[in-house]
Amino acid sequence: MTYTAxxxxxxxxxxxxxxLIGVFLILRKTAMMADAISHTVLLGxxxxxxxxxxxxxxxxxxxxxxxxxLTAYLVQWLHSLEVQHDASMGIVFTTLFAxxxxxxxxxxGNAHLDVQHALMGEITFIPFQTISLPLLGxxxxxxxxxxxxxxxxxxxxxxFYKEWKITSFDPALAAxxxxxxxxxxxxxxxxxxxxxxxxxxxxxxxxxVAMLITPAASAYLWSDRVSVMLVLSSLFGVVSAxxxxxxxxxxxxxxxxxxxxxxxxxxxISFLFSPTxxxxxxxxxxxxxxYVKE
Amino acid sequence: MTEQVLTVxxxxxxxxxxxxxxDIHFTVNAGSLTGIVGPxxxxxxxxxxxxxxxxxALSGKVSFFQSTYEKAKRKIxxxxxxxxxxxxxxxxxxxxxxxxxxxxxxxFKWPSRFHKAKAYESLEKMGMADYANRQISQLxxxxxxxxxxxxxxxxxxxxxxxDEPLAGVDAATERAIMAILKELKAAGKTVMVVHHDLQxxxxxxxxxxxxxxxxIQYGKxxxxxxxxxxxxxxxxxxxxxxxxxxxxxxxxxx
Amino acid sequence: MGxxxxxxxxxxxxxxxxxxxxxxxxxxxxxxxxxQNLMSDALSHAALPGVVVAFLLLGEKKLFVLxxxxxxxxxxxxxxxxxxxxxxxxSEDAAMGMILSIFYGLGVMLLTISxxxxxxxxxxxxxxxxGQAAAMVKTDVFTMLFLALLVILIVFLLFKEWKIYLFDxxxxxxxxxxxxxxxxIYTALLVTTIVIGIQAVGxxxxxxxxxxPAVSARxxxxxxxxxxxxxxxxxxxxxxxxxxxxxxxxxxxxGPFIVVVASSIFIFSLFFGKEKGILVRxxxxxxxxxxxxxxxxxxxxxxxxx
Numbered sequence: 127m128t129y130t131a132x133x134x135x136x137x138x139x140x141x142x143x144x145x146l147i148g149v150f151l152i153l154r155k156t157a158m159m160a161d162a163i164s165h166t167v168l169l170g171x172x173x174x175x176x177x178x179x180x181x182x183x184x185x186x187x188x189x190x191x192x193x194x195x196l197t198a199y200l201v202q203w204l205h206s207l208e209v210q211h212d213a214s215m216g217i218v219f220t221t222l223f224a225x226x227x228x229x230x231x232x233x234x235g236n237a238h239l240d241v242q243h244a245l246m247g248e249i250t251f252i253p254f255q256t257i258s259l260p261l262l263g264x265x266x267x268x269x270x271x272x273x274x275x276x277x278x279x280x281x282x283x284x285x286f287y288k289e290w291k292i293t294s295f296d297p298a299l300a301a302x303x304x305x306x307x308x309x310x311x312x313x314x315x316x317x318x319x320x321x322x323x324x325x326x327x328x329x330x331x332x333x334x335v336a337m338l339i340t341p342a343a344s345a346y347l348w349s350d351r352v353s354v355m356l357v358l359s360s361l362f363g364v365v366s367a368x369x370x371x372x373x374x375x376x377x378x379x380x381x382x383x384x385x386x387x388x389x390x391x392x393x394x395i396s397f398l399f400s401p402t403x404x405x406x407x408x409x410x411x412x413x414x415x416x417y418v419k420e
Numbered sequence: 421m422t423e424q425v426l427t428v429x430x431x432x433x434x435x436x437x438x439x440x441x442x443d444i445h446f447t448v449n450a451g452s453l454t455g456i457v458g459p460x461x462x463x464x465x466x467x468x469x470x471x472x473x474x475x476x477a478l479s480g481k482v483s484f485f486q487s488t489y490e491k492a493k494r495k496i497x498x499x500x501x502x503x504x505x506x507x508x509x510x511x512x513x514x515x516x517x518x519x520x521x522x523x524x525x526x527x528f529k530w531p532s533r534f535h536k537a538k539a540y541e542s543l544e545k546m547g548m549a550d551y552a553n554r555q556i557s558q559l560x561x562x563x564x565x566x567x568x569x570x571x572x573x574x575x576x577x578x579x580x581x582x583d584e585p586l587a588g589v590d591a592a593t594e595r596a597i598m599a600i601l602k603e604l605k606a607a608g609k610t611v612m613v614v615h616h617d618l619q620x621x622x623x624x625x626x627x628x629x630x631x632x633x634x635x636i637q638y639g640k641x642x643x644x645x646x647x648x649x650x651x652x653x654x655x656x657x658x659x660x661x662x663x664x665x666x667x668x669x670x671x672x673x674x
Numbered sequence: 675m676g677x678x679x680x681x682x683x684x685x686x687x688x689x690x691x692x693x694x695x696x697x698x699x700x701x702x703x704x705x706x707x708x709x710q711n712l713m714s715d716a717l718s719h720a721a722l723p724g725v726v727v728a729f730l731l732l733g734e735k736k737l738f739v740l741x742x743x744x745x746x747x748x749x750x751x752x753x754x755x756x757x758x759x760x761x762x763x764x765s766e767d768a769a770m771g772m773i774l775s776i777f778y779g780l781g782v783m784l785l786t787i788s789x790x791x792x793x794x795x796x797x798x799x800x801x802x803x804x805g806q807a808a809a810m811v812k813t814d815v816f817t818m819l820f821l822a823l824l825v826i827l828i829v830f831l832l833f834k835e836w837k838i839y840l841f842d843x844x845x846x847x848x849x850x851x852x853x854x855x856x857x858x859i860y861t862a863l864l865v866t867t868i869v870i871g872i873q874a875v876g877x878x879x880x881x882x883x884x885x886x887p888a889v890s891a892r893x894x895x896x897x898x899x900x901x902x903x904x905x906x907x908x909x910x911x912x913x914x915x916x917x918x919x920x921x922x923x924x925x926x927x928x929g930p931f932i933v934v935v936a937s938s939i940f941i942f943s944l945f946f947g948k949e950k951g952i953l954v955r956x957x958x959x960x961x962x963x964x965x966x967x968x969x970x971x972x973x974x975x976x977x978x979x980x
Contacts, residue, residue: 153509157768158712161775165878208950212767213711213889220882221937224930231927285528292519296505298474302498303523303575332719332782336775343768350510350555380786386779393772403763432966439962478959479966508763 132253132266134371137385139272140325140337141363143279147321148342148363149355150283150314153294158212159198160338162219163315164322164331166197169226171323176233187271187323194319197222198312249328249381268328275324279317283356286310291352329382336386337363344389344396347403362392423450424486425579425610426471431480433463433470439633440466444480446629446638448579448612453605455615455625455641459654462632464614465501468581472498484579494523497577499568501584507557513567514552517543520571542574543567547596562593569597579610587616598624621645684921686815687874690822691913691932694871695883697822699909700829701867702884703891703902704860707840711889713752715881716770718868720751722781722877730788737814737873741821744869751777752861810873818870825863829902832859837898879929883909886936893947912936 151157170193174185197218204214256264283290292300293310301307318338325334341362345355369392370385398405424447431444440463448454456464469475471482473489484492497520517539518531525531543549546566551559559567565585572580586594601611605626612629615621621628621641628644630636630653637644637652705711724747725740732739751773758769810818829836838846839856847853864884871880891904916932945952 152765152768155506155765155767157765157771158715161712161715161771204944207944207952207955209889210706210709210711212709213706213885216711216715216881216885217889217937217940220878220886220933223878224882224933224937227927227930228934231925231930232923288519288522288525288530289527291511291515292522295509295511295516295519296500298500298504299498299519299571300522301474302472302493302496303520304493305522332775332778335771336779339768339771340776343764343772346510346764347762350557351512352510355510374783377783377787378790379783383779383782383786386775387783390772390776390779393776397758397762405761408761430966432962434959434962439966442966478962 129253130371130375132269133249133381134368136252136266136269136272136328137249137367137371137381138364139269139276140329140334141341141365141367142360143272143276143321144325144334144337145341145345145360145363146279146283146356147317148338148340149345149352149359150290150294151318151338152342152346153352154314157339157343158215159201159315160318160322161335162201162215163194163197163318164326164334164338165219166193166222166226167319167323167326168331169193169222169229170196171326172226172229176229186327187320190323190326191316191319193222194315194322195312198315202311252328268324271324272328275320279321282313282317286313290314329385333382333386336389337366340389340393341366344393347396347400350402362389366392424448425450425484426612427481427483427486428471429481431467431470431482432478433466433475434478435466439478441470441633442478443634446635448610448627450578450610451605451608452627453601453611453613453625454627454629454638455613455621456629456631457615457618457621457653458631458636462653464631465583467631468498468583468612468614472496472581495578497572497575497580499572499580499582499585501587502561502565502568507559507564509556511556512553513543513548513556513559513563513570514539516556516567517571517574520574523575539570539574542570545573546570546600560590562589565589566593566596569600573600573604577609580604580612582611582613584614584616586613618650683812684917686812687810687928688914688917688921690810690815690818691874691917691928692910693819693822693826693913694867694874695887695909695911695913695932696906697825697867697909698871698880698883698913699887699891699905699907700826700902701860701863702886702888702909703898703905704829704836704840705864705884706888706892707898708860711885712767712770712881713755714864714868714884715878716755716774717748717751717865718872718877718880719774719781720777721745721748721865721869721872722778723747723784724750725872726781726784726788730784730791737810737817740873741817741869744872745865747777748865748868749861752865814873818874821866821870825867826906828859828863833899833902840898875929875932876927879933882933882936883912886933886940887912890936890940890943890947893943893949893951896949908936908939912939 148160151160167190170189170191171186172189173193174189178185200218201211201214204218205211209217252268253266255267257267257270258264259270262270289300289305289310292303292305293307297307321338322331322334325337329337342355342359344362345358348358349355366389367385370388371381373379373388374381374384396404399407401407426448428444428446432442433440444467456467458464466475470477482489484496489496514536518535520542521531521535521538525535540549540552543552546569548563548566548570551563556564556567569585572582585597589597601613601624604611613625615624622645625641627639628641629638630644630649632653632655637649702714705713721744724743724745726743727747728739728743729735755766755769755773758764758772759766835846835851835856838849839851839853843853846856867884868880871883875883887905887908888901890908891901894904895901912932912935916935917928919935920926920928920931943951948954
């Protein structure tokens with residue numbers, strides 16, 4: 127495969143995984159949790175590095191998941207103590223992120239761990255770090271990891287589809303029919319963390335946020351079915367990745383920045399032209415959205 | 421013939437500084453239809469939530485069918501207030517009703533045609549069959565409440581707790597819901613309903629639980645729902661309706 | 675190291691981060707009651723494209739120019755969030771997440787282009803975005819001080835207006851207070867505080883400075899006035915103590931230390947705060963339990979029935 131194809135494939139995998147996860151972030155009304163976790167995984171990665179002294183994919187993933195779960199747990203804990211939900215997120219993620227930055231500055235002085243790089247990401251170098259796998263041959267390390275993560279995410283979304291749906295829609299009912307709501311919450315946050323850590327190296331924290339929230343929010347404007355939303359959202363993720371790459375190649379700029387920007391274009395189109403919830407449709411057919419008479 | 425389905429002993433609950441409920445004792449028999457009545461802030465919703473373990477209890481003991489909540493879980497149905505969920509959620513009426521069966525379906529399994537048929541039947545009972553495939557945000561308030569009722573019916577529970585099912589619904593829905601509640605009662609099920617309209621208590625419920633942070637009175641409507649007891653429940657917040665009110669029922673000045 | 679602390683530049687930096695903390699504490703309290711805690715995070719990211727465009731257009735790194743660019747860009751972001759939230763089914767937090775990441779992505783695109791066009795001069799721009807208080811020069815400090823003091827002054831002058839605006843907007847409208855006008859002032863003050871803070875402590879750390887002192891203050895008082903004063907105090911302490919600590923190590927970043935100080939104050943308040951602190955809460959719960967256990971059943975009933 128060519129260099130360009132690897133980059134697009136890698137970004138498309140990010141778009142697929144994030145698109146699936148994002149749907150439930152939107153439906154659970156915790157979109158900003160994506161922002162929080164995408165920053166705090168930095169702390170997990172730094173601590174993994176300080177302990178093992180090597181920049182290895184596996185340790186980074188474990189550190190990132192633990193940091194993500196710690197974030198989710200602390201936010202939940204503060205919220206249970208009646209701190210406003212968004213304030214809990216704000217306090218927890220900035221604190222953990224600050225500790226991560228301090229650790230980098232004081233003890234982990236290493237070229238591979240650079241805050242700026244972590245926030246912006248650099249997909250350009252992805253194709254150069256390859257590993258060899260049976261059957262598939264030499265493929266970039268990040269691509270392989272993102273492929274595995276996509277399969278994991280897909281498995282969990284399908285396997286617990288009805289549980290995700292009920293715990294998102296009506297947690298009180300879910301609890302009363304015997305579904306472990308809290309356990310599902312932490313499982314979901316683990317999936318967010320895994321996706322974030324895997325995408326982190328390739329596209330950076332901020333683009334992960336864009337990919338997690340925007341395609342799903344766009345899909346929410348097109349469909350009134352969770353299943354259709356899942357398909358549309360992952361499709362939008364892939365489209366954003368491809369369009370973003372084309373923009374970046376065209377004006378010669380940051381690939382991950384362009385991809386984040388491209389998700390914005392997808393949303394803009396949805397926001398204006400969606401036939402059901404779009405801005406124009408609302409003005410053309412204002413009566414359509416009213417309640418149906420009995 | 422009277423089987424005790426719910427026993428509450430010395431229950432108390434608090435929100436931080438304020439004790440909301442204290443000293444709650446009562447026993448509910450099978451086949452009764454109870455209205456839980458009391459002023460704003462009396463702790464009606466909190467009582468239900470505490471009984472179901474959705475709000476922490478300070479003290480006390482709750483038993484269902486002479487057993488624990490955990491063991492009786494399958495026999496308990498809960499209808500939360502309509503406002504407690506987001507009706508923009510991308511799903512259909514039929515799907516919401518099917519959710520009532522998720523506990524029975526079990527892990528890793530998807531709802532089958534059998535489950536869908538059951539849910540559809542339940543919607544039909546609430547007069548909502550025509551709306552089965554409609555997105556839930558396109559339903560009126562009354563229709564949404566019927567969907568919630570249908571979801572409770574499909575659970576086929578023995579005892580139901582309903583939080584203000586008649587709040588803000590149209591007259592047709594109110595009649596439909598009451599018909600179903602009476603049907604449930606006739607089938608030997610037990611229903612506890614948080615209710616806010618004193619005018620209709622006598623017509624709707626055979627038992628009344630007067631609540632104002634503690635149980636003022638509980639029993640048969642005819643015995644319990646008296647002027648004196650209502651006055652004790654509502655304190656000074658009340659104005660008598662005068663001559664046009666034959667039953668001497670009070671209306672509440674909120 | 676000791677000499678570094680007493681160098682005049684460090685003193686200026688110390689002064690500016692302290693004032694910044696005070697300004698963030700005051701406007702943060704208002705954001706807290708508007709339940710827009712994460713708005714500051716969204717807007718501080720949304721400022722990035724404006725910074726780069728201002729730099730590209732005018733070709734210089736004057737703080738004032740960059741601040742104006744940042745403010746315009748953040749205001750556009752705020753407007754977008756408002757429009758998306760108000761005219762579609764997208765919730766406010768999703769709208770914030772989108773604007774935050776899309777604007778930041780756009781900013782990174784522009785920054786990459788600017789690095790190519792204006793080579794050599796961009797390192798300072800990076801410093802501006804990620805926050806490096808030590809890199810500030812005296813004119814920067816003056817600009818910051820002026821704007822921060824302006825924010826503090828306006829918040830305190832409009833104290834009673836904020837109170838009814840936050841507590842009961844409908845009533846406020848009834849007595850002739852323009853809600854739209856208050857919204858504009860609030861957004862303008864928030865954006866100003868964010869953009870002057872970006873250079874000193876960085877994009878993410880600025881959000882912390884706006885959120886954490888206000889939430890900490892909530893644990894000590896029920897009065898809005900006291901909360902505002904306490905948040906101001908906590909913000910000021912965080913700013914100065916954080917800067918002080920970071921001056922001890924060479925190349926230690928200022929922002930993260932400020933955040934860690936602010937968070938430490940929060941943790942202390944969370945446990946020992948007299949209003950909702952964990953300790954007090956635990957004691958209250960015990961007291962309730964004891965009270966209920968002591969009373970013979972039925973005794974309280976009479977009290978209620980009076």
